Amino acid sequence: MHPDAAAWFAKRTSTWRDWPIADLQRRKGDTRVSVVLPALDEEPTVAEIVAGVRTLIPLVDEVIVVDSGSVDRTAEVAARAGAAVHHRDDILPATGSRPGKGEVLWKALAVATGDILVYVDADLTDFRPHFVTGLLGPLLEDPATLMVKAFYDRPLLDVSAAGGGRVTELAARPLLNAYFPELAGVVQPLAGEYAARRTLLESLPFAAGYGVETGLLIDTFRSAGLDAVAQVDLGQRTHGHQDTAALGRMAATILHTIHTRVFPGRSSWPTLTQFERHDVTVTPADHTIAHPDRPPMLTVPGYRPS
Numbered sequence: 001m002h003p004d005a006a007a008w009f010a011k012r013t014s015t016w017r018d019w020p021i022a023d024l025q026r027r028k029g030d031t032r033v034s035v036v037l038p039a040l041d042e043e044p045t046v047a048e049i050v051a052g053v054r055t056l057i058p059l060v061d062e063v064i065v066v067d068s069g070s071v072d073r074t075a076e077v078a079a080r081a082g083a084a085v086h087h088r089d090d091i092l093p094a095t096g097s098r099p100g101k102g103e104v105l106w107k108a109l110a111v112a113t114g115d116i117l118v119y120v121d122a123d124l125t126d127f128r129p130h131f132v133t134g135l136l137g138p139l140l141e142d143p144a145t146l147m148v149k150a151f152y153d154r155p156l157l158d159v160s161a162a163g164g165g166r167v168t169e170l171a172a173r174p175l176l177n178a179y180f181p182e183l184a185g186v187v188q189p190l191a192g193e194y195a196a197r198r199t200l201l202e203s204l205p206f207a208a209g210y211g212v213e214t215g216l217l218i219d220t221f222r223s224a225g226l227d228a229v230a231q232v233d234l235g236q237r238t239h240g241h242q243d244t245a246a247l248g249r250m251a252a253t254i255l256h257t258i259h260t261r262v263f264p265g266r267s268s269w270p271t272l273t274q275f276e277r278h279d280v281t282v283t284p285a286d287h288t289i290a291h292p293d294r295p296p297m298l299t300v301p302g303y304r305p306s
């Protein structure tokens with residue numbers, strides 16, 4: 001392990017049990033906290049997570065679901081559970097709307113009112129309130145902390161107790177270790193659960209789609225240094241799983257995100273060719289995996305930091 005990564009791991013790793021809610025409430029003062037759920041067709045799970053987060057009011061000031069173009073009843077059930085629901089097309093409409101997760105995390109900055117944003121995936125099947133309190137701990141304790149990443153054990157349903165995180169283990173971790181070895185101590189670099197200060201998030205570009213976590217982690221490290229990041233053990237996390245081809249496209253997007261940061265100005269091929277079988281024939285299918293970053297929100301006309 002790179003010595004900086006080893007030192008960081010020892011210093012900046014804690015567990016959710018280190019952050020009792022009473023202490024957090026006392027430290028919070030007038031800091032506003034927004035919990036943001038990006039959601040694309042998460043009708044089966046989103047309401048329970050919203051309800052779980054709402055048990056943390058008044059530590060949490062608002063729960064926001066940003067709908068990424070769902071065709072199911074995600075928006076309806078989330079609103080009924082008590083979330084403020086925004087469709088991506090209605091946020092900063094002059095910027096247009098792009099598909100993918102990065103887009104809704106970026107646009108959330110324009111509707112959330114928090115000084116701290118806590119992102120939580122909307123497909124978790126075992127959400128518990130300590131997911132949020134754990135992530136808030138290092139931020140409420142120390143103003144120098146800018147971002148807190150979750151980590152956890154990741155069962156792969158029906159297959160193994162710890163085999164989840166296939167893109168993490170097969171693509172993101174090897175690439176990050178190679179190009180950003182100082183980040184090798186981050187246990188779950190792709191964790192969808194993380195919290196950060198608005199002042200950080202609005203100053204960084206947001207990579208498109210599933211590149212967003214990788215981009216924010218690298219850019220936070222580069223702009224603010226390793227010690228601006230902390231990580232918290234949340235125990236175990238279970239969620240929906242995508243098929244191998246979908247994970248291949250995710251890995252390709254993450255590779256592209258890293259490439260743009262290692263080789264600025266040098267483009268990589270923007271499509272991933274996969275193959276589909278139709279009866280006796282196999283046909284190539286091209287998928288666009290490289291989209292431009294969204295610019296730092298602070299530079300976007302119409303954005304008013306709250």
Ligand SMILES: O=c1ccn([C@@H]2O[C@H](COP(=O)(O)OP(=O)(O)O[C@H]3O[C@H](CO)[C@@H](O)[C@H](O)[C@H]3O)[C@@H](O)[C@H]2O)c(=O)[nH]1
Nearest residue numbers: 038039040042068100101121122123190191192210213242
């Ligand atoms: O176009 C999209 C795709 C996903 N999501 C939401 O984003 C969250 C995570 O998406 P998911 O498809 O469940 O991602 P995973 O396969 O679990 O991918 C892991 O790795 C990704 C890449 O780093 C991270 O973005 C995820 O948070 C992390 O859980 C969920 O709430 C989705 O509804 C959107 O809002 N829009």
Ligand SMILES: O=C(O)[C@H](O)COP(=O)(O)O
Nearest residue numbers: 164165166167168190241
């Ligand atoms: O984070 C990851 O590596 C991907 O989301 C894949 O996760 P899974 O292998 O648990 O489905």
